[in-house]
Amino acid sequence: MRQQVITAADLSRADVNRVLDRAAEIADDPGAVDDRLAGEVVALCFFEPSTRTRMSFETATHRLGGDVVDMGTPEESSVAKGESLADTVRVVDGYADAIVLRHPREGAATLAAEFVDAPLVNAGDGAGHHPTQTLLDLYTMRSTVGLDGVTVGVMGDLKYGRTVHSLATALTAFDVDQHFVSPESLQLPPGVRLDLHDAGATVREHTDLEAVLSELDALYVTRIQRERFPDESAYREVAGQYRIDAATLEAARDDMVVMHPLPRIDEIAPDVDDTDHAVYFRQAHNGVPVRMALLDLMLADDQGGEWE
Amino acid sequence: MGVSPNGDEGENDVDEGMRVARIRDGTVIDHVRAGQALNVLRVLGIDGGGGDTVSVGMNVPSDRLGEKDVVKVEGRELSQAEVDVISLIAPDATVNLIRDYGVVEKRRVSRPDRVAGVVSCPNPRCITTANEPVDAAFEVLADGLRCEYCDTVVRGEITDHLAE
Numbered sequence A: 001m002r003q004q005v006i007t008a009a010d011l012s013r014a015d016v017n018r019v020l021d022r023a024a025e026i027a028d029d030p031g032a033v034d035d036r037l038a039g040e041v042v043a044l045c046f047f048e049p050s051t052r053t054r055m056s057f058e059t060a061t062h063r064l065g066g067d068v069v070d071m072g073t074p075e076e077s078s079v080a081k082g083e084s085l086a087d088t089v090r091v092v093d094g095y096a097d098a099i100v101l102r103h104p105r106e107g108a109a110t111l112a113a114e115f116v117d118a119p120l121v122n123a124g125d126g127a128g129h130h131p132t133q134t135l136l137d138l139y140t141m142r143s144t145v146g147l148d149g150v151t152v153g154v155m156g157d158l159k160y161g162r163t164v165h166s167l168a169t170a171l172t173a174f175d176v177d178q179h180f181v182s183p184e185s186l187q188l189p190p191g192v193r194l195d196l197h198d199a200g201a202t203v204r205e206h207t208d209l210e211a212v213l214s215e216l217d218a219l220y221v222t223r224i225q226r227e228r229f230p231d232e233s234a235y236r237e238v239a240g241q242y243r244i245d246a247a248t249l250e251a252a253r254d255d256m257v258v259m260h261p262l263p264r265i266d267e268i269a270p271d272v273d274d275t276d277h278a279v280y281f282r283q284a285h286n287g288v289p290v291r292m293a294l295l296d297l298m299l300a301d302d303q304g305g306e307w308e
Numbered sequence B: 001m002g003v004s005p006n007g008d009e010g011e012n013d014v015d016e017g018m019r020v021a022r023i024r025d026g027t028v029i030d031h032v033r034a035g036q037a038l039n040v041l042r043v044l045g046i047d048g049g050g051g052d053t054v055s056v057g058m059n060v061p062s063d064r065l066g067e068k069d070v071v072k073v074e075g076r077e078l079s080q081a082e083v084d085v086i087s088l089i090a091p092d093a094t095v096n097l098i099r100d101y102g103v104v105e106k107r108r109v110s111r112p113d114r115v116a117g118v119v120s121c122p123n124p125r126c127i128t129t130a131n132e133p134v135d136a137a138f139e140v141l142a143d144g145l146r147c148e149y150c151d152t153v154v155r156g157e158i159t160d161h162l163a164e
């Protein structure tokens, strides 16, 4: 049984399919699992605020019949007194059956995993990894357009967006054609491009969505942040080119889905919400069954088979 | 056991003996790529302030390397972590352990798969740069080092990133 999920890259294709299969079973019949984690305690250690991720893990635990203990905000905990992360998780390890960790520093989950025996899930470490976001993205894609023989476009801030890096890397395990659409200044960083090449993927980059829109089965949109640009007008000019609305999507296939990790600001116009393309709210809802599946596979003790 | 000179072997001994003093007990790092002696000292944390007795030969003629540097440190044995990092900047180096003027152990360095504890991560947001009870550790790549915690890749002069 895999005890620690730190990066999406740790998960093999078989691991991913196992989580997604389990998530699908749970989504179909949530009542069947409502006591799977009875008597188990999941510790939520959030060293930076992320209300949505925290609520999603909390809901997932409750729906499995488990209990949650919450570290509270960093200001009210021992962290404020200067305790190391290593010490904090060692203490929590003594009374929790699993630990969910969110931390502002890259590599925090890797470090924490060295100091605990309990299963540990990385719920985001700075600009590093956020594997449950990737799993729910994959789940959403699989349940709408599938994960094999499909063409996916990823658009927006491809340089700094960890969601994109993690998703693009994970998609190399499937038969997916990937296209990357961004301004030149926000293209994939060399390290990620190298990883994709190493995995045998072809990196096709475009500065213009129109070049590929009609080929896509899924379009994954991310936000372009204001702080990536020297001034407001440079930002407005560039961001405006990577914004979509219902009119943009007239050139897309009818069954193309639009995804977004949320929160969005204005990169997807509200008039897209009412089209059949929009799946980003469903995508966010999928966080609960996917996290339930992961906790179930890591914690419930009657799982047949092993993680790879 | 016979006492052998503690620098290079063979015909260079005489030459080198004149340039770099022999030491009684300690370590000789020989066949260092010419120009890297000061970086070897930095890896060892020697800046002249610690009172170590150190001799350095630079651009010494060498059969194998053309020119080489030699570093001799009195009263010091190197840790494996130090030898590993030296191998990255001086891949041809030999590390000789000296006791009573004689070489008691001679090792070629080999490029390790990982290094830990000598190089620090240049990413200020990396967890290893916070006050945590771990050393930064790196996977050794063909052309750099990759932090095992935050994936940051260090290329170029690794001696710019030595741990305190």
Ligand SMILES: [Zn+2]
Binding pocket: A107, B121, B122, B123, B126, B127, B128, B136, B147, B148, B149, B150, B151, B152
């Ligand atoms: Zn690092």
